[in-house]
Amino acid sequence: MIIKGGFVYDxxxxxxxxxxxxxxxxxxxxxxxxxxxxxxxxxxxVMPGGVDAHAHIAGAKVNSGRIMRPEDxxxxxxxxxxxxxxxxxYTVPNCYAIxxxxxxxxxxxxxxxxxxxxxxxxxxxxxxxxxxVDKGALTLFGNNWEVLECxxxxxxxxxxxxxxxxxxxxxxxxxxxxxxxxxxxxxxxxNVKGIDDPVPNFGVTPREIIRCLMRxxxxxxxxxxxxxxxxxxxxxxxxxxxxxxxxxVEDIAASCDRQVLHVTHMQFSAYGGTGWRDFxxxxxxxxxxxxxxxxxxxxxxxxxxGSATTMTADAPLEYGNxxxxxxxWSNHDIELEESSGVVPLVYGRKMPINAIQWxxxxxxxxxxxDPWQLIMTTDHPNGGPFVNYxxxxxxxxxxxxxxxxxxxxxxxxxxxxxxxxxxxEMDWNDVAIVTRAAPARILGLAEKGHLGLxxxxxxxxxxxxxxxVDPSKDHRKVKAALAKARYTIKGGEVVSRDGEIVAxxxxxxxxxxxxxxxxxxxxxxxxxxxxxxxYYSIQMSNYMVQDAYVTHPRVVKAGVI
Amino acid sequence: MAEDVLCPxxxxxxxxxxxxxxxxxxxxxxxxxxxxxxxxxxxxxTKAPMVxxxxxxxxxTYEEAYDxxxxxxxxxxxxxxxxxxxxxCETHKxxxxxxxxxxxxxxxxxxxxxxxxxIGIEEKGLAGSTLGQIKNRADLIVFWGANPAxxxxxxxxxxxxxxxxxxxxxxxxxxxxxxVDVRETRTAKNADxxxxxxxxxxxxxxxxxxxxxxxxxxLVPEKVANVAKADLEEAAAMMKGAxxxxxxxxxxMTHSRGRYKNVDNALSLVTDLNGFxxxxxxxxxxxxxxxGFGQVSAWExxxxxxVDFSRGAPYFNPGETAACDLLARREADAMLVVAxxxxxxxxxxxxxxxxxxxxxxxxxxxxxxxxxxxxVIPSAVCGVEAEGTAYRMDGLSLRMKKVVDxxxxxxxxxxxxxxxxxxxxxDDN
Numbered sequence: 001m002i003i004k005g006g007f008v009y010d011x012x013x014x015x016x017x018x019x020x021x022x023x024x025x026x027x028x029x030x031x032x033x034x035x036x037x038x039x040x041x042x043x044x045x046v047m048p049g050g051v052d053a054h055a056h057i058a059g060a061k062v063n064s065g066r067i068m069r070p071e072d073x074x075x076x077x078x079x080x081x082x083x084x085x086x087x088x089x090y091t092v093p094n095c096y097a098i099x100x101x102x103x104x105x106x107x108x109x110x111x112x113x114x115x116x117x118x119x120x121x122x123x124x125x126x127x128x129x130x131x132x133v134d135k136g137a138l139t140l141f142g143n144n145w146e147v148l149e150c151x152x153x154x155x156x157x158x159x160x161x162x163x164x165x166x167x168x169x170x171x172x173x174x175x176x177x178x179x180x181x182x183x184x185x186x187x188x189x190x191n192v193k194g195i196d197d198p199v200p201n202f203g204v205t206p207r208e209i210i211r212c213l214m215r216x217x218x219x220x221x222x223x224x225x226x227x228x229x230x231x232x233x234x235x236x237x238x239x240x241x242x243x244x245x246x247x248x249v250e251d252i253a254a255s256c257d258r259q260v261l262h263v264t265h266m267q268f269s270a271y272g273g274t275g276w277r278d279f280x281x282x283x284x285x286x287x288x289x290x291x292x293x294x295x296x297x298x299x300x301x302x303x304x305x306g307s308a309t310t311m312t313a314d315a316p317l318e319y320g321n322x323x324x325x326x327x328x329w330s331n332h333d334i335e336l337e338e339s340s341g342v343v344p345l346v347y348g349r350k351m352p353i354n355a356i357q358w359x360x361x362x363x364x365x366x367x368x369x370d371p372w373q374l375i376m377t378t379d380h381p382n383g384g385p386f387v388n389y390x391x392x393x394x395x396x397x398x399x400x401x402x403x404x405x406x407x408x409x410x411x412x413x414x415x416x417x418x419x420x421x422x423x424x425e426m427d428w429n430d431v432a433i434v435t436r437a438a439p440a441r442i443l444g445l446a447e448k449g450h451l452g453l454x455x456x457x458x459x460x461x462x463x464x465x466x467x468x469v470d471p472s473k474d475h476r477k478v479k480a481a482l483a484k485a486r487y488t489i490k491g492g493e494v495v496s497r498d499g500e501i502v503a504x505x506x507x508x509x510x511x512x513x514x515x516x517x518x519x520x521x522x523x524x525x526x527x528x529x530x531x532x533x534x535y536y537s538i539q540m541s542n543y544m545v546q547d548a549y550v551t552h553p554r555v556v557k558a559g560v561i
Numbered sequence: 562m563a564e565d566v567l568c569p570x571x572x573x574x575x576x577x578x579x580x581x582x583x584x585x586x587x588x589x590x591x592x593x594x595x596x597x598x599x600x601x602x603x604x605x606x607t608k609a610p611m612v613x614x615x616x617x618x619x620x621x622t623y624e625e626a627y628d629x630x631x632x633x634x635x636x637x638x639x640x641x642x643x644x645x646x647x648x649x650c651e652t653h654k655x656x657x658x659x660x661x662x663x664x665x666x667x668x669x670x671x672x673x674x675x676x677x678x679x680i681g682i683e684e685k686g687l688a689g690s691t692l693g694q695i696k697n698r699a700d701l702i703v704f705w706g707a708n709p710a711x712x713x714x715x716x717x718x719x720x721x722x723x724x725x726x727x728x729x730x731x732x733x734x735x736x737x738x739x740x741v742d743v744r745e746t747r748t749a750k751n752a753d754x755x756x757x758x759x760x761x762x763x764x765x766x767x768x769x770x771x772x773x774x775x776x777x778x779x780l781v782p783e784k785v786a787n788v789a790k791a792d793l794e795e796a797a798a799m800m801k802g803a804x805x806x807x808x809x810x811x812x813x814m815t816h817s818r819g820r821y822k823n824v825d826n827a828l829s830l831v832t833d834l835n836g837f838x839x840x841x842x843x844x845x846x847x848x849x850x851x852x853g854f855g856q857v858s859a860w861e862x863x864x865x866x867x868v869d870f871s872r873g874a875p876y877f878n879p880g881e882t883a884a885c886d887l888l889a890r891r892e893a894d895a896m897l898v899v900a901x902x903x904x905x906x907x908x909x910x911x912x913x914x915x916x917x918x919x920x921x922x923x924x925x926x927x928x929x930x931x932x933x934x935x936x937v938i939p940s941a942v943c944g945v946e947a948e949g950t951a952y953r954m955d956g957l958s959l960r961m962k963k964v965v966d967x968x969x970x971x972x973x974x975x976x977x978x979x980x981x982x983x984x985x986x987x988d989d990n
Contacts, residue, residue, distance in 0.1 A: 049832035058860075060956055066859040068680065068686045072875055073863030079873030080661050086874045089865030095860050118691065122958040125650070125950065128861050145727075187698055188804055201728075319835060322686075329832060330686035332956070333841065335693025342686065535726050537693030537719065538959065539565040542576045546960050 001025070001492050002033050002493040003459060006041030007466050009432035010048060012441070012450035016429050017466055022046065027491035031453060039494075043465045043484060047432050049108030051449050054227075054264050054299050055380040056139065057098050058112045058126035060119045061311045061340050064330045065092040065381070067346055069309060091309040091344070091381035099131035101387050104494040106460030108382070109440075109448055109507075110386075112137040112179060113264065113379075114313050116338040117543075118536075119143075122172035124549040126189035127509055132495050134448075134456075134554070136510035138170030138227050140313055141213055143183030145336045145535075146527055148202040151212045158527075160216040161520035162361075164559060165528075167222075169544045171511040171553070172293035174224035174443070175217050178338070179231055186339040191316040195231055197380035198331050205298055206231050207248050218255040220514045222558050223444025225254065225297075227262045234317050236273035239282035243289055244268075246296060253473055254295065262442055265301025265379035267361040279353055279437035281360045281417035288365030297442050298368070299375035303354065303391045304384025305347050311382065315339035317505035336535055340454075347384070355413035357405075363417055365396055366424045371433040375442060376437030390482035393435070396426040397471035397478060444556075445510070457492035460485050508554040515559030567961045568597040569647065569944030572846035572954035573713050573720070580945075585965050587945070594714035600942075601964075607927050607939035618937060623970065623978075629936045629981030630897070630921045634836040636894035637919075639871070640665035643884045644901030646674075646848035648972045649949025649961060653857040655976040656899060657868075662983055666869045666893070668849075668884040669854040670901050677815040679735040679855065680879060681824025688831050690807075690841040692719075692955045697726030698839075701803035703739040706763065706813020706829065707845045710747035716845070721809065722751070728805075737803070738851055739796055741766065742813055754796055761818035762786030766793070767826040773797040774833050815844075846954035849903075849944070853952035888914035897921045899972060900943075904929040923975050938975050940969035949973070 003022040019042075023033035023085075027302040056062055066073060066089065075090040076097065084118040099193035100109055115137040127135050141147050141163060150159035163175060181192040181199035190200060195207040214226045230245055232238040242263065254260040263269065272282040290296060305421050310321060315331055318341025322329030330342040331534070347354040361383065368374050376393065380386040395454055399422070406414055414420045440449025447456045464481035471478045486497035495503045547553075566578040570593075580601060581589035590598040610626035620823075634640050642660045645653055646669060661666035671679060702722045709716040717723045725732035739949040740752035743760045758766050762785075769785040772778060774797050783790050802804055808831055814823045827842060834840035839957070846852045855865035862868045864877035867884070880886060884903070887893040888911035895918055904912055905928065915933055922934040925942045941947040946967030952958050 008909070045981065063856055063859045064687075064956075067855065067865050068682050068862055070683050070864060073875075077874045080870075086862065086870075088875055092863075094863045119957065121950070121960070122856070122952075122956075125857075125958065129654075129860060187694065187839070189835065235793065322832070323836075328684070328686035329688060330682070331688040331690070333690035335691045335697060339690075388632070454932040535693065535697055537691065537696055538576050538957070542567070542959055548683045 001035060001037040001039065001159045003039045003041050003046060003461065003533060005047030006044045006330060006461060008046045008451065009428050011429055011433045011437045013452045022451055022459060024489070024492040027457050029451050029453055029455045029457055039461065039487060041461050045428065045462040045466055047460050047466050048449050048451050048455070048489065049460055049490065050106050050435050051439040051445065052107055052110040052377065052386060053375050053443050054113045054377045055110055055386055056113055056382070057110055057131065057380070058082045058309050059115050059123035060332060061342055062092060062126065064332065064342050065309045065311055068328055068330055068342065072307065072309065083504060091307055091385050095126055095129035096131060098467045101513050103488045103490070103501060103555040104484055104499050105387070105389055105482065106462065106488050107133065108458035108488065108490045109134040111135060111173065111443065114140050114176050115170055115172060116140045116334045117166050117170040118334050118337055120172065120545050121132045121549055123508070124171060124545055125151055128549065128551060131504040132490055132507055133505040134510065136173035138174045138176035139166055139170045140176050140178060141166060141340050141516050142180035142209055143178035146531065147209065147213065148184065148199060148204055150207050151204045152202060155214060156215055156219065158386065158523050159212055159518050160219040160560070161516040161524045163216050164220055164514035164516045165521070166522055167512050167514060171509070171545045171550050173510050173512050174222060174227055175213055176227045177213055178229040179233060179317070182205040182231060182316055183313060183339040186315045187333060192231055194241055195248060201377045210245065211249060211252065214249055214252050214261060218252065220559055221255040222512055222514060223556055224442070225259050225262050227264055229264055229314060230269045232270050233314055236275050236279045238269055238271050239285055242269040242286060246289060246293065250293070258444055259297040259442060263296065263298045263313060265377065266298040266364050267303060267357060267380065267383065268302040270364060271359050276353060279356060279416065281356060281363060283360045283363035284367055284418050287364055290368050290373055294370065294373065297373045298364065299377040300361045300365050301377060301379035301383050303347055303358045304378055304388040304391065305349050305354070307346050307357065308382065308384050309342065309344045309381045311342040313338050313340045315341040315523040317341070318343045321345065335537060336531065349409050352410045352412040355409040356416050358409065359413045359417035359419040362395055362402065363419050363422065365434070366422045371430045372436050372438050372441065376434040376440045390479045393431055393482055394475040397431065398475035399423060399425055401475040427473050457489060459489040461487040506552055508552045509550050510554045510556060511550065512558050514561045517560060563962065563964045566964055567944055567951065567959055568593050568601065569849050569961065570597040570600045571713050571849055571944065572852065574849050574951055574953040574959060575715055575719065576959055580964050587965060596714060601945055605927065606925055607931070607937055610939065611937040616967045626936050626938050627978045629983055630938065630979045631986060633895045633919045633921060633936070634663045634665070634979065635983050635986045637663070639887065639893050640666045640895045640897065641884055641887050641893040642897045643903060644670060644899040645854040646851035646901055647943070648900035649850060649943045649951055650853045650857045651949045652899065652972040652976060653854050654861065655973055655980060657858060657861050659976055659980045659983065661870050662980060664871045664873070666882055666887055668867045670851055670883060671855060671866050672883045673906050674812065674847050674851060675815055675844045676866060676879060676883065677821035680821035681828055684701055684825045687828060688841055689843050689955065690969060691957055692953070695807045696720050696724040696729065698728050698805040700729065700735060701737045701739070701799060701809045702808040703711045703741065703806065703808040704748050705808055705810040706817065707809055707811025708742070708746040708748045709845065712811070712918040713845060739799060749829050754799065755790050756796060757790060758788055759786045761816055763823040764819040764826055767823065767830055769793050770797050771830050771833055774801060774830070775844045800834055801837045803838055806838065807832065808842045809845050810842070811845045843955060850951040852954055852956060853950065856952050856956070858929060866989065885911045887908055893918060895919045898917055898930055899923045902928040902930045904933055908968040925969065928955050939969050941969040942976055943972065947971040950977040
């Protein structure tokens with residue numbers, strides 16, 4: 001296949017809107033293709049397929065969201081066709097809708113942001129049902145008893161061996177840490193209040209958990225860094241915890257050419273104020289820190305007005321949400337490993353807190369100078385569903401649109417944030433970075449997010465001419481074009497055309513197989529044999545995700561040996 | 562000897578069973594309870610496919626049985642695809658695809674079991690945990706309308722009142738057990754506190770407990786549903802005083818007067834209790850994979866049960882689209898029953914509805930539904946003769962093993978064969 005004459009944005013390879021051809025053969029970008037297929041992309045925008053590095057799209061908590069929210073399932077219904085399964089849902093779509101909607105947006109890869117090892121089989125059952133996109137899942141480690149014990153004993157090599165084992169057992173891709181220590185404390189209804197607040201019964205602090213897991217991550221040389229959901233997330237004044245956390249790990253170096261820590265959905269961790277009454281943005285402080293510390297990355301966690309379903313392994317946070325909002329509340333504790341919660345809510349334009357939160361996400365993105373430190377996300381479906389990405393991008397590209405929106409919000413959004421004064425407007429190169437190149441680099445996916453030779457043949461063509469559309473003024477055109485890619489190409493095959501899904505290939509599932517020395521692996525096994533005998537409610541032999549649940553694996557090797 | 566086999570009987574989904582095999586035949590089962598052993602050891606099987614001719618079931622080939630089943634489903638205007646509790650999730654996936662293909666209604670046995678619990682969850686959400694969390698932490702267990710001593714025999718030892726774990730090393734001695742029921746069950750005999758309530762008064766009793774927990778006990782009358790206020794106050798104090806409490810409820814709550822409102826109220830009680838201490842709640846699911854159908858259906862259709870595909874897109878409205886609704890209204894004009902026995906469990910009026918329409922049964926064993934069936938297709942026993950996924954009562958997914966070979970096709974293969982024929986019939990039209 002040859003994609004002819006489009007304006008190509010491929011930031012990783014230094015291509016900034018040049019008119020050029022892209023050739024794909026055997027699912028990969030090649031020098032020259034001979035199969036004769038041709039797509040005329042003249043006058044259109046060409047980018048690598050989008051990469052979503054943080055979304056809640058598969059697993060027990062996503063399905064809990066569906067089960068407790070039939071009112072959400074009744075939105076976004078599309079009947080089956082000869083080719084397609086039916087679609088349902090807005091914030092918690094069924095598996096098919098997830099794949100189709102990503103493809104329509106021009107996204108070809110999406111990572112589930114949190115899976116406990118014990119329930120990863122379920123996560124993979126759902127990932128298998130999501131069509132078209134490539135995917136992976138980040139595995140939760142921040143409250144696991146084996147992790148807490150290794151941290152307590154200061155045994156980093158054993159911790160690294162356990163992380164390797166946990167990734168393999170869950171068929172997981174990276175190390176996710178959510179409210180470290182807080183999930184264990186929640187086992188008896190408690191929480192931790194900061195990075196130096198000891199975890200009950202284990203005598204370790206969140207600071208130690210984060211540092212040790214980051215060091216274990218680097219011992220193993222994993223493709224992705226630790227992916228952190230900070231302590232105190234969602235609370236007024238939490239920017240101090242966030243900055244304290246970052247300062248606590250400044251001395252740790254990455255083992256390869258990427259960030260050393262990814263802080264996720266930063267919008268929820270950049271709050272000032274002593275309570276909800278004087279709640280305010282501290283995004284400028286966070287962005288300023290990031291501008292001085294290139295080793296850290298973040299994703300936005302942008303808030304979208306309307307319905308959302310919050311779901312996170314931060315169970316005490318969800319309990320707090322439910323109490324505050326008198327909302328439906330689901331909780332799910334996972335023995336020895338994690339806890340989690342789900343709460344549906346509605347973000348209102350006239351709600352002061354929500355309006356300020358909306359501004360914070362945009363401030364973070366626009367005040368962070370280097371777009372390579374940033375991923376555009378809504379923390380689907382916590383800030384809002386991923387189908388709203390075109391809305392977020394058009395906001396980032398247009399100050400006029402931001403002003404139009406601000407005029408419809410509670411006026412505290414303007415008073416308690418710096419957004420009204422921000423002039424910056426992202427250009428197409430920035431957009432290609434924060435939706436493609438940066439998430440791929442941050443995840444460590446070498447064949448994603450760019451169009452160099454050997455890259456995956458995942459290409460999006462948007463029907464918008466960057467030489468005569470001014471995104472600053474024509475933000476409606478931008479949003480409309482991004483919402484329905486002219487073509488989405490996955491592995492060299494057209495999967496979506498003008499919003500119509502035309503092919504449904506099965507994507508691959510990334511997971512990381514990290515090797516460790518046998519003596520360390522044996523130490524971990526001995527611990528686990530005891531844990532299964534005494535504490536787990538299942539047998540160790542039934543624990544690991546079997547190969548039957550990952551039918552199209554893409555195994556990335558890492559490790560010590 | 563096959564080790565760590567999963568038991569295909571109840572929602573406990575015990576995964577530590579030892580099965581002795583000689584010459585590809587099962588000769589012994591260890592660790593399982595009586596209910597589980599009897600299923601794994603096997604009993605009378607349907608030997609061959611059968612179709613009804615002149616009022617009698619006569620043996621036939623699988624090919625003819627598949628053809629008949631496909632024709633029945635294809636010709637029906639309102640086919641109902643029901644059951645799914647005693648088969649694996651791989652079958653559920655095919656079943657949902659078949660329901661889409663024939664524009665039918667698919668529903669699980671939850672509809673006559675914990676369906677009201679699911680509706681309660683839709684109202685309030687569910688504060689739960691895995692069973693191991695209860696094993697390791699709970700110092701108070703409340704069995705409400707549930708009798709695990711008879712229905713889930715290994716539950717108490719493996720997961721709840723008699724189990725031991727990290728913070729519960731003393732096992733039963735370190736725990737309190739409250740039982741709420743309408744009669745003194747075997748489970749109640751083992752309780753520290755037993756509340757004998759009048760049938761159909763769960764809602765009142767839960768409300769009274771919520772009042773006392775909220776500090777408004779002075780408004781509660783001296784007796785609620787035959788229970789003295791002092792007993793309720795004692796139970797509420799035990800709940801508030803626990804470090805980690807768990808309410809485990811059964812059909813006594815979901816199928817007495819009030820139904821999903823009882824569950825709604827119980828879920829709210831648990832939310833209230835979390836203002837004081839840690840509390841979780843769980844439905845004691847009956848069949849080993851009835852929970853799995855709800856999971857698969859939710860991720861495939863958006864809804865956990867009672868899904869109507871007649872419009873091409875999933876439509877969910879229990880009360881209108883549940884199996885019993887369709888049969889009671891005499892709306893269903895054909896029925897596929899997979900791994901379940903509605904004739905034994907449905908209200909009489911709905912069974913009468915089944916008698917008038919063609920019924921296809923897929924099951925390893927004959928049961929009262931067989932007597933009404935027009936096509937009977939015997940299958941391999943999942944978890945013994947076929948592998949696949951099942952979800953325990955707490956939502957944990959596990960892989961069931963195949964221990965011996967079977968001359969019978971799996972449920973999944975049978976549905977696939979019917980689906981292929983339905984599609985061919987569609988192409989011919």
